[in-house]
Amino acid sequence: xxxxxxxxxxxxxxxxxxxxxxxxxxxxxxxxxxxxxxxxxxxxxxxxxxxxxxxxxxxxxxxxxxxxxxxxxxxxxxxxxxxxxxxxxxxxxxxxxxxxxxxxxxxxxxxxxxxxxxxxxxxxxxxxxxxxxxxxxxxxxxxxxxxxxxxxxxxxxxxxxxxxxxxxxxxx
Numbered sequence: 001x002x003x004x005x006x007x008x009x010x011x012x013x014x015x016x017x018x019x020x021x022x023x024x025x026x027x028x029x030x031x032x033x034x035x036x037x038x039x040x041x042x043x044x045x046x047x048x049x050x051x052x053x054x055x056x057x058x059x060x061x062x063x064x065x066x067x068x069x070x071x072x073x074x075x076x077x078x079x080x081x082x083x084x085x086x087x088x089x090x091x092x093x094x095x096x097x098x099x100x101x102x103x104x105x106x107x108x109x110x111x112x113x114x115x116x117x118x119x120x121x122x123x124x125x126x127x128x129x130x131x132x133x134x135x136x137x138x139x140x141x142x143x144x145x146x147x148x149x150x151x152x153x154x155x156x157x158x159x160x161x162x163x164x165x166x167x168x169x170x171x172x
Contacts, residue, residue, distance in 0.1 A: 011043055016051070033082075034062070036061055037068060046071050046075045050075035053075060060079065065083065065085050066087070068083075069081045073100070080101060082101045082124055084134075085103075086104055087100075087112065089112075099121060101123060103156065104124065104125050105135050107136075110151070114151070127141065127155060129157040129158070130160030130161070130172065131159070135157065
């Protein structure tokens with residue numbers, strides 16, 4: 001008798017592709033992006049990015065770190081690749097070489113960006129909206145100079161209760 005203790009996860013890539021296309025279709029004017037951080041949650045970031053890039057025309061990808069973005073760049077040559085952990089001294093080379101877009105979540109990251117801008121790149125500003133993770137707080141945003149606000153290409157957040165349409169935190 002054989003007893004197995006390690007789980008086996010099987011992912012149907014056709015279903016993954018269909019799921020992305022469905023989300024893209026229902027997103028309306030919003031941009032559908034693929035999150036392929038942490039090696040696409042173990043599925044292989046380069047493989048998943050190439051699939052979505054080639055077959056679904058996905059052009060927006062999120063990764064956790066610059067080194068991941070560099071790998072995804074190989075599979076998605078003209079995509080927008082956003083790095084959730086932001087940019088720092090240890091990742092500056094990857095950002096520059098692969099034209100990665102940092103997600104800026106603090107005044108310190110913004111100061112670093114202003115000192116080490118990469119031509120042609122406009123970062124994203126991440127705003128804290130109740131998840132209590134990374135992101136500018138409301139009072140920090142109000143302290144930004146107008147020139148600082150113009151640094152960003154767009155705003156993002158991670159709603160604490162986004163999966164509950166009528167949750168009071170979403171309105172807050």
